[in-house]
Amino acid sequence: MSAPRPCVAVVVFPGSQDDRDAAWALAAVGAEPELVWHAETELPSRTGAVVLPGGFSYGDYLRCGAIARFAPAMRAVAAFARDGGPVLGICNGFQILCEAGLLPGVLRPNASLSFVCRDVDVVVENAATPFTRRCEPGQRLTIPVKHGEGCYYAPPELLVELEASGRVVLRYAGGDNPNGSVAGVAGVVSAAGNVMGLMPHPEHAVDPLLGSGDGALILASLVEAAAERVFAAVR
Amino acid sequence: MRVTVLVRPKAGILDRQGQAVESSLKHLGFKVSGARVGRVIDLDVNESDSAAARAAAARMCEQLLANALIESYEIELPDGGA
Secondary structure, eight states, rough: OOOOEEEEEEOOOOTBBSSHHHHHHHHHHTOOOEETTTSSSSOOEEEEEEEEEOBBBGOSSSSTTTTGSSSSHHHHHHHHHHHHHHHHEETHHHHHHHHSSSSSSEEEETTTTSSSEEEEEEOOOSSSTTTTTTTTTOEEEEEEEEESSSSEEEHHHHHHHHHTTTTTTEEEEEGOOOOOOGEEEEEEETTTTTTTEEOOOOOGGGGGGGOTTTTHHHHHHHHHHHHHHHHHHTT | OOEEEEEEEEETTTOOOHHHHHHHHHOOOOHOOOOOOOOOEEEOOSSSSHHHHHHHHHHIIIIIITTTTTTTEEEEOOOOOO
């Protein structure tokens, strides 16, 4: 008998572009993805995890993610996060989570001022999160980035706090920092540990045929956490 | 009432856009030693009292127009109003 598939809600904003890829990749690693339109005020009741996908929500007007954070669905996502539900923001989703105050810091235009689209290596700095539990500490993952505004910034005192508490989960490896992020930060997790954002796109790296399968480790970790949340109540 | 909001990168925040502008100006032969790029937002606020208009604009900045981590804002009223 195959394992039951937990529902992972993928929020679709006007201007999202990786929602379907995220849903496809989540299905490939054992989830039952459900696309949730941004105007919805509630997530499906059986939701075990949420993904905010990449793209250019609301045209990225004003600042990336600044307007999407007011979408009705984001209120439901914030409530889900407050309840301990795992939430993963990829690229634009990371930007939205920062603007919404669910993650610390902000994403700024790349230091090069150029859009960057290529594979990068990241190091798993913390493998004890719902998003990296399938990874080994220190493991190198090859996952593509594609963004114009992925330069992570946190004020110095905040960065010290993040580093000290293991909240820098992913870091660009070998000094190959594609966007000028402070301390090479590629992904951070919330203080409670259940909300994560990253600039690389794990959903574009779930099959070696596409260049790398390393992104599947991130998504499979999330699906495992979602299954625990959904099916724990049933057992 | 027309209210103008100026949003700027905070002092000390690296502004690559400003650096690119500065370098282009130098290319054109202008003598500049700094450029910072911000944003101007002209608002038509439905308030006739300038103190109320300023307070409304400040709330807009706090909630949406500026990101306090990296940006500062300034609010301008017609004739330098309250």
